[in-house]
Amino acid sequence: MNAPDRFELFILGDGEKKVTWNLDTRVPNTAIFTFNKEDHTLGHLLSSRLHKYSYVQFSAYIIPHPLLPSFDLRVTTDGSVSPKDAIVQACRDIVGELDQLSREFTKEWELKKIANTESRN
Amino acid sequence: MDYDIPMDGEDTGPTVTIREASPAAVDFILRHVDLAFANSLRRVIMSEIPTMAIDLVEVKKNTSVLADEFICHRLGLIPLNSKSVDDVLYTRDCDCDQYCENCSVTLSLYARCTSDGVMRVFARDLVPQDPRANEWVGVPVIKDDNPDGALILKLTKGQEVEMKCIAKKGIAKEHAKWAPTAAVGFEYDPWNKLKHLDYWYEESAKDEWPVSRNGEWEDQPQEGEGVALDGQPGPFYVNVETVGGLEPDVIVQQGIKVLQQKLAGVIQELAGGDNQAETNGDGFGPRSPEGPSGGYDQGGYTTPFDQRGGASAWGGGGMTPYGATPYGQNGGNW
Ligand SMILES: [Zn+2]
Numbered sequence: 001m002n003a004p005d006r007f008e009l010f011i012l013g014d015g016e017k018k019v020t021w022n023l024d025t026r027v028p029n030t031a032i033f034t035f036n037k038e039d040h041t042l043g044h045l046l047s048s049r050l051h052k053y054s055y056v057q058f059s060a061y062i063i064p065h066p067l068l069p070s071f072d073l074r075v076t077t078d079g080s081v082s083p084k085d086a087i088v089q090a091c092r093d094i095v096g097e098l099d100q101l102s103r104e105f106t107k108e109w110e111l112k113k114i115a116n117t118e119s120r121n
Numbered sequence: 122m123d124y125d126i127p128m129d130g131e132d133t134g135p136t137v138t139i140r141e142a143s144p145a146a147v148d149f150i151l152r153h154v155d156l157a158f159a160n161s162l163r164r165v166i167m168s169e170i171p172t173m174a175i176d177l178v179e180v181k182k183n184t185s186v187l188a189d190e191f192i193c194h195r196l197g198l199i200p201l202n203s204k205s206v207d208d209v210l211y212t213r214d215c216d217c218d219q220y221c222e223n224c225s226v227t228l229s230l231y232a233r234c235t236s237d238g239v240m241r242v243f244a245r246d247l248v249p250q251d252p253r254a255n256e257w258v259g260v261p262v263i264k265d266d267n268p269d270g271a272l273i274l275k276l277t278k279g280q281e282v283e284m285k286c287i288a289k290k291g292i293a294k295e296h297a298k299w300a301p302t303a304a305v306g307f308e309y310d311p312w313n314k315l316k317h318l319d320y321w322y323e324e325s326a327k328d329e330w331p332v333s334r335n336g337e338w339e340d341q342p343q344e345g346e347g348v349a350l351d352g353q354p355g356p357f358y359v360n361v362e363t364v365g366g367l368e369p370d371v372i373v374q375q376g377i378k379v380l381q382q383k384l385a386g387v388i389q390e391l392a393g394g395d396n397q398a399e400t401n402g403d404g405f406g407p408r409s410p411e412g413p414s415g416g417y418d419q420g421g422y423t424t425p426f427d428q429r430g431g432a433s434a435w436g437g438g439g440m441t442p443y444g445a446t447p448y449g450q451n452g453g454n455w
Binding site for chain 1: 134135136137138139142147149151154155156157158160161162164165169213292294295296370373374377378380381383384385386387388390391392
């Protein structure tokens with residue numbers, strides 16, 4: 001009856017933005033990013049990737065409520081890079097890695113296909 | 122901007138070893154990635170790859186023993202071929218009122234039992250109607266030798282069903298019937314050296330929790346060997362089994378693509394067109410906390426990233442590679 005449409009889990013609402021953010025005034029070089037219509041898939045991926053950069057001093061995410069399809073990502077850097085740029089860099093690096101994964105998988109799949117046809121002959 | 126190449130000396134990037142491949146499943150080892158990366162790939166394969174499934178059913182006649190909605194539910198779960206499903210629009214992105222040939226495939230089902238005994242109605246009795254977005258989408262998956270496909274219902278003499286089924290594109294986050302895979306096997310550290318698992322047991326954990334086949338790919342821990350406190354999970358043993366609508370390698374590749382589009386959406390949002398003032402590093406400290414909305418225009422100033430953003434490995438040329446979202450042609454919402 002009053003259940004929300006299930007596509008509201010992943011389709012942005014009218015005028016809703018994928019990412020909004022605010023600086024944390026209490027701590028330097030810190031911002032909290034709200035990702036709308038996203039979940040652990042992106043939250044954990046980004047937050048754990050950020051841990052690997054030396055200029056990132058803190059990153060963690062929280063899903064404020066299990067019924068809300070959003071998460072907050074808090075990032076603190078050492079000041080040499082802004083939190084926003086750190087996230088953008090993380091995204092670019094992961095996209096690059098996924099590209100490499102795609103190539104690796106294709107290569108392996110083709111090899112396996114050849115091996116399979118040979119063993120059948 | 123300099124930054125560390127991450128991961129303890131592993132600058133090789135992800136590597137894959139396929140152990141087994143068949144039309145139904147692919148079994149591979151994923152190395153040199155962290156747990157978050159491997160798990161995100163798994164999650165995206167489970168729930169965010171678009172496929173086709175019956176979503177609307179017009180019941181014209183049903184004199185079988187099964188209720189209309191019971192049959193409709195079964196129809197929704199029948200795997201349909203989803204090859205090149207990119208050719209099909211999401212209904213919500215389509216211009217039509219309810220559905221049309223650009224955003225759906227119509228399958229008709231008609232069966233009437235005229236003889237004594239039981240008549241079985243199978244997925245093969247679903248007849249896709251033309252026109253369709255391409256020759257593959259919406260065709261029921263039939264893998265058995267008969268060939269019949271999945272059993273939908275049974276009729277006895279005089280019983281009849283007639284239905285018009287509308288198959289649409291969707292993802293499993295909306296309903297599990299759109300899941301491209303029956304299961305994704307996922308394991309790391311088969312010997313539990315990292316002690317991420319705390320086995321429940323009656324007498325002996327060793328006897329009651331046999332090590333999986335993946336244990337043969339790693340050294341057995343020595344007796345009394347301590348836990349590597351800084352040990353990282355990996356390699357990951359992954360097994361992707363299809364329900365038949367997409368080939369297993371296509372599922373993995375689509376998963377990678379969907380994840381990339383997700384990230385591209387974030388890049389576009391954060392680094393895209395409206396340059397914020399704080400991009401040069403030290404400028405963001407003293408500003409008011411209102412975030413992006415408070416940004417002032419610096420007249421064409423771009424970050425070093427913005428040049429790279431256009432034509433990188435995951436997309437086409439200088440045009441926005443983020444245009445085609447996984448949820449339709451218009452990237453506007455992103
Ligand atoms: Zn349409």
